[in-house]
Amino acid sequence: MRKSISLVVLAGLLLAVVPYLGLPAFYESVLYMVFHWIALATSWNLLSGYSGYFSFGHGAFFGIGMYTTATLASQFDVPFLWTLPAAAAMAALFGAVLGFVAFRVKAVRGELFALLTLAATFVVATIVLNTPIDGGPGVYLSAVPLPDIGPSPSGTFYLLALAAALLTIVIAVLVYYARFGTGLFAIHDDEDVAEVLGVPTFRYKVAAFALSCGLAGVVGGIQAMFVSYVTTGDVFTIALPLTVVLMSVLGGTRHWIGPAVGAVVITLLLYGFTAGDSAVMGKVVMGVILVAVILFMPEGILGWVMHRFGRKPAAAAASNPRPPSAIDGNAREAAAPMAGAPSAPGGRSGGGEVLLKARGVSKSFRGVQALRGVDLEVRRGEILGLLGPNGSGKSTFINVASGHFPASSGSIVFAGREVAGISAHRIARCGISRTYQIPRPFAHLTVLENVALPAMFGAGLVERRQAETEAWRWLAFTGLAERAHALPDDLNLHQRKFLEFARALAAHPQLLMLDEVLSGLTPSEIDEAVALIQRIRAQGTTILFVEHVMRAVMALCDRIVVFNQGQVLAEGPPAEVMARPDVVAAYLGKPMSGEAPPPASGAAAHA
Amino acid sequence: MADRMAQRMGRPGRNTQNLLTRQPMTLPSFTLLAQSIVAGIFTGALYGLLGLGLSLSWGMLRQINLAHFALAFLGAYLTYQLASYGGVDPLLTLLMIVPVFFVLGVAMHWMLARFRATPFNSLLITFGLTIIIEAMLQWIWTADYRRLDSSYAEHKLRLGPLFLPLPELITLGLSVGISLVIWLALRRTDLGKAMRAAAEDAPIAAAFGINHQALALMLSGLSAALAGIAGVCIALGHTLAPSQIYSWIGVVFACVMLGGLGRPMGPLIAGCIIGVSEAVTMAVTAPSWAPLVSFSLLIAVLLARPGRA
Numbered sequence: 001m002r003k004s005i006s007l008v009v010l011a012g013l014l015l016a017v018v019p020y021l022g023l024p025a026f027y028e029s030v031l032y033m034v035f036h037w038i039a040l041a042t043s044w045n046l047l048s049g050y051s052g053y054f055s056f057g058h059g060a061f062f063g064i065g066m067y068t069t070a071t072l073a074s075q076f077d078v079p080f081l082w083t084l085p086a087a088a089a090m091a092a093l094f095g096a097v098l099g100f101v102a103f104r105v106k107a108v109r110g111e112l113f114a115l116l117t118l119a120a121t122f123v124v125a126t127i128v129l130n131t132p133i134d135g136g137p138g139v140y141l142s143a144v145p146l147p148d149i150g151p152s153p154s155g156t157f158y159l160l161a162l163a164a165a166l167l168t169i170v171i172a173v174l175v176y177y178a179r180f181g182t183g184l185f186a187i188h189d190d191e192d193v194a195e196v197l198g199v200p201t202f203r204y205k206v207a208a209f210a211l212s213c214g215l216a217g218v219v220g221g222i223q224a225m226f227v228s229y230v231t232t233g234d235v236f237t238i239a240l241p242l243t244v245v246l247m248s249v250l251g252g253t254r255h256w257i258g259p260a261v262g263a264v265v266i267t268l269l270l271y272g273f274t275a276g277d278s279a280v281m282g283k284v285v286m287g288v289i290l291v292a293v294i295l296f297m298p299e300g301i302l303g304w305v306m307h308r309f310g311r312k313p314a315a316a317a318a319s320n321p322r323p324p325s326a327i328d329g330n331a332r333e334a335a336a337p338m339a340g341a342p343s344a345p346g347g348r349s350g351g352g353e354v355l356l357k358a359r360g361v362s363k364s365f366r367g368v369q370a371l372r373g374v375d376l377e378v379r380r381g382e383i384l385g386l387l388g389p390n391g392s393g394k395s396t397f398i399n400v401a402s403g404h405f406p407a408s409s410g411s412i413v414f415a416g417r418e419v420a421g422i423s424a425h426r427i428a429r430c431g432i433s434r435t436y437q438i439p440r441p442f443a444h445l446t447v448l449e450n451v452a453l454p455a456m457f458g459a460g461l462v463e464r465r466q467a468e469t470e471a472w473r474w475l476a477f478t479g480l481a482e483r484a485h486a487l488p489d490d491l492n493l494h495q496r497k498f499l500e501f502a503r504a505l506a507a508h509p510q511l512l513m514l515d516e517v518l519s520g521l522t523p524s525e526i527d528e529a530v531a532l533i534q535r536i537r538a539q540g541t542t543i544l545f546v547e548h549v550m551r552a553v554m555a556l557c558d559r560i561v562v563f564n565q566g567q568v569l570a571e572g573p574p575a576e577v578m579a580r581p582d583v584v585a586a587y588l589g590k591p592m593s594g595e596a597p598p599p600a601s602g603a604a605a606h607a
Numbered sequence: 608m609a610d611r612m613a614q615r616m617g618r619p620g621r622n623t624q625n626l627l628t629r630q631p632m633t634l635p636s637f638t639l640l641a642q643s644i645v646a647g648i649f650t651g652a653l654y655g656l657l658g659l660g661l662s663l664s665w666g667m668l669r670q671i672n673l674a675h676f677a678l679a680f681l682g683a684y685l686t687y688q689l690a691s692y693g694g695v696d697p698l699l700t701l702l703m704i705v706p707v708f709f710v711l712g713v714a715m716h717w718m719l720a721r722f723r724a725t726p727f728n729s730l731l732i733t734f735g736l737t738i739i740i741e742a743m744l745q746w747i748w749t750a751d752y753r754r755l756d757s758s759y760a761e762h763k764l765r766l767g768p769l770f771l772p773l774p775e776l777i778t779l780g781l782s783v784g785i786s787l788v789i790w791l792a793l794r795r796t797d798l799g800k801a802m803r804a805a806a807e808d809a810p811i812a813a814a815f816g817i818n819h820q821a822l823a824l825m826l827s828g829l830s831a832a833l834a835g836i837a838g839v840c841i842a843l844g845h846t847l848a849p850s851q852i853y854s855w856i857g858v859v860f861a862c863v864m865l866g867g868l869g870r871p872m873g874p875l876i877a878g879c880i881i882g883v884s885e886a887v888t889m890a891v892t893a894p895s896w897a898p899l900v901s902f903s904l905l906i907a908v909l910l911a912r913p914g915r916a
Contacts, residue, residue, distance in 0.1 A: 054727065101910065102910070110726065111726055111727060111730060112909055114727075114730070115864065115909065116909045118856075118857060119857065119860075119902040119905040119909070120902075120906065122857050123902045123903060125898070126896060126898045126902070130895050130896055136895070238853050238856060238857070245731065246734075249731060280745050283738050283741065283742035283745075284738070284739050284742045287735040287736065287739035287742065289735075290731060290734065290735030291735035291736065291739075294724070294731050294732050294735070295724075295732065
């Protein structure tokens, strides 16, 4: 990260000399446009590229910046440079408010968010046009004095735009390598999982949106002075956000430098065509480039370059490319006693204190009652099996307890703290962690990054470097160390299931909820997974275990709870519970009249 | 240079406004109000016609086709050219435009399907196509404003104190007729039912013997043909300029969202609601306030009922 920033700053310093070389003003104007678009595209990418929420409202924030500067400078005689922070603040404030409203609605994602921000642009434009801010004829800034920063007016604009571009890129780099950026990339891949792993998604999105808008506001303020005549028709266009999107997508949205690369290419291309009096050709070329890039290079120039020259995600390059030397061959043994684990309480009775206590938990989806007043206790140190026929509410219970869905009613107390109704990332930080029945890894992060993320956001909240050291330990623990730099798509199902384990464990949970981790595995893989679960328990982690593979349930669980139709049907030691006629009936249906219930020893019931 | 691209985005050039004598901020007379409502319905009919193809391809093919607007303007310019220089009746151009645009739509879908474009990528790709078509229009017909002088424009029906211009009536008739036919076809015919099934779950529909790829090609051809028809209507009643393509996008998307994706009657109904509220806003306040209505409605719908999408 330091290296990237030093390089950017160095390049900036070198470029800052240009106005003093005595080149024709024409070069400065061209470069002004280049910096202008670099700053706009990079600022857009902070929210949209990193977190995947494509905003089409960048024109609005840019325009708010323009009008803030125009109004303050022309009507209130505020010195031009002082209007820039105000422009940033106004745009950021508007972005924050819009984000605060829009991100409350879960379904406003993808194209809907794009439309919403586009609509916001026109609302802002209409208001500006019809109020004294503009009033119709536009605002002139020609009388506003320009500070003498550079050797000439064009040099001044050059330096201002350069400063804005530098500022934006440095912020983009900082965010990219920070916990903040990691969280945004996780939101991009799977927002629900990110939240459950401890990423405060709402706060991050609003913050990224405000930051992105604020920077666009600064660029707008400078542009207002540059064009010296501001009208709504020119400012609030649909072309601006689309151009910015085009630049970022062309360069690559998953890297901080991508939008800058795209901006340089497109601006120079357009310039080449307009200078040669073929503006129409320029448009055609831009359209063709956009279509071709999306079809053939969906990851952009940088994505393509990275694939081409060895996939080494820049985020990982900054940290441990190999496992720390302490952890290698006998890593499994090394990992086991970590965290000063109190070993499992004696025997299989599991009579420890209550870790999680659910009382009257209900959940309904419109008409469907998935949970009807579930009472349940999980004791510290035990493995509690959660059984029941399909649709009995087991997975719903995990979803409610992890905060994925809010409970309709009832209370869940975890380690003395009420967790029903608080957001999922806060539950994760309390020490509850879960796996998904169908693995949901972050598709664009490597295996290592996938596992490091919960360590950064879970109960520990550690820094990236330390998180990756821990991630290596969990990868060794689950036997995935060799695939650390692979992408999740390259793993087989068995490995993806173990990745789920590693990711859940990296959060240092007190309670680990496993949702059908064994389904789809071969018998030998099941044996391996069972051994793994035993090792996890040996470290003192409490486990809530939803499973259909009875062999594993019988081998692992201290106690089991059987769900049926959203209610607790039975609870107790495995063999005893499985022999109860009502449990058998729930699984296999009612026995025919006159027949004895089928003998249900644990081994036989392989439902 | 680059910021020249920013010099777009006016509002659609609506000549219906000319019928109104505007007196901002005074209570409009009954006649003026009634005339605004009529004008709003006419505008809304065109919104609905433009939105229909968009809604079908978004709702049933998961493609957000920005190029729909560019195609409509291509249709409008073709009508203008044929009518002004070839002496062809604007409505007769439909005979040529519908089949040609159907083929264009099929070709476009073939490309999007070939590369398995996600909804968002389809938006970006069709934006690229829009830029290309816009540049083409500008190259052939220049960036100047063009206006079709057809015999239709002179005819105005009078209904009491209200004026009903013929081009607008034709648009309304086409919009209502086509929306109804498509609505009926999707509900009643086997082909329509197959399309709805394929839109719901393509693999399952395929398992029941529905050739969803062929249906998708057909639907996308239909959608493009609808763009062409809307183009003829635009040529009949509106001023043409290549940059005007962009001025329709926002408000028509608002109609599509408000009407519910993939529902044939949705855009028309939503279009009339938005059109009337815009026209009344124009009559009561100033025309420049009109966009506030449609876009505030869109934002409200997105936030209150995002599930419609």
